[in-house]
Amino acid sequence: MPLITDDIFEARAAYSVLELRAVAAEQNIFLLQNTIGNISAAQRSTAQSAATLQQFSIGQIQSNSQLLAQESATISPDISLQAFIAALGLSAAMGEATMPDRAIPSLNVTVQGYVSFDPVQGPQLRLYQPEFGSAAVIASISFDLAKVTPTPGSPVPRSLYSVLQDKQSVFGNVFWTRFVSGTPPLQPASEIVITIAKAFANLDNWTFPYLIQQAEAIAAQESALATLTGASAFINKAASLSTLMQSLDPSARTGAAYYVAGDLFALSTGLDATTQIARTLLQ
Numbered sequence: 001m002p003l004i005t006d007d008i009f010e011a012r013a014a015y016s017v018l019e020l021r022a023v024a025a026e027q028n029i030f031l032l033q034n035t036i037g038n039i040s041a042a043q044r045s046t047a048q049s050a051a052t053l054q055q056f057s058i059g060q061i062q063s064n065s066q067l068l069a070q071e072s073a074t075i076s077p078d079i080s081l082q083a084f085i086a087a088l089g090l091s092a093a094m095g096e097a098t099m100p101d102r103a104i105p106s107l108n109v110t111v112q113g114y115v116s117f118d119p120v121q122g123p124q125l126r127l128y129q130p131e132f133g134s135a136a137v138i139a140s141i142s143f144d145l146a147k148v149t150p151t152p153g154s155p156v157p158r159s160l161y162s163v164l165q166d167k168q169s170v171f172g173n174v175f176w177t178r179f180v181s182g183t184p185p186l187q188p189a190s191e192i193v194i195t196i197a198k199a200f201a202n203l204d205n206w207t208f209p210y211l212i213q214q215a216e217a218i219a220a221q222e223s224a225l226a227t228l229t230g231a232s233a234f235i236n237k238a239a240s241l242s243t244l245m246q247s248l249d250p251s252a253r254t255g256a257a258y259y260v261a262g263d264l265f266a267l268s269t270g271l272d273a274t275t276q277i278a279r280t281l282l283q
Contacts, residue, residue: 097160
């Protein structure tokens with residue numbers, strides 16, 4: 001189409017095309033402005049999120065630094081060699097307690113870790129790379145744990161499993177059904193049998209604190225039963241067992257902060273003693 005024309009129709013057609021292009025250009029400008037506006041809003045939101053994340057990260061770094069400082073001041077990564085040996089001996093005794101016909105006579109142990117020395121508690125052992133405290137040197141420590149043979153004439157502590165099995169058998173006798181106490185009425189002997197059955201059902205989760213709880217329940221039930229029978233020997237043995245359990249309770253311990261294998265043997269012996277007295281009443 002020529003740029004200059006005297007034909008009104010050609011001029012009108014050219015103007016119509018120009019007008020369409022102008023409208024299309026305005027629409028494109030509008031879309032471009034909207035797109036720029038959305039991008040600007042997204043940029044502002046991203047900048048705000050980045051600033052918030054930065055502030056959060058800085059806060060977390062400060063918080064972690066404070067926690068690390070607190071831990072380094074209050075937590076010691078060391079365990080005394082004495083406590084480690086005692087815990088290992090108790091673990092072996094706990095394993096033996098779950099077996100009615102097996103015994104663990106001795107253990108040979110070699111442990112490798114970082115060793116430091118405390119002037120009060122003696123050698124200290126770390127089983128991982130130390131993050132806190134003074135420097136330590138890596139070393140290997142070997143020792144033997146052997147069960148001490150009782151003196152001639154002294155009774156040999158039986159396995160706790162055997163003790164509980166025997167106690168369950170004795171108090172499962174119908175002789176004890178006549179002794180009832182409490183409201184609602186309960187048979188202490190039946191409660192003893194039930195407590196032992198629950199302990200056997202939870203055999204794979206035996207820990208010494210758990211056994212203390214079960215033994216305390218049995219001691220209370222036997223004390224109630226002994227009172228109902230009126231047998232002085234049974235009453236005295238039940239009282240001795242209750243006293244023993246009070247001394248083993250964590251809240252009452254003022255000496256060693258940890259338990260040893262001897263505590264488990266004392267528990268087994270105490271539970272066994274009341275069973276033997278109760279058995280005499282069946283005769």
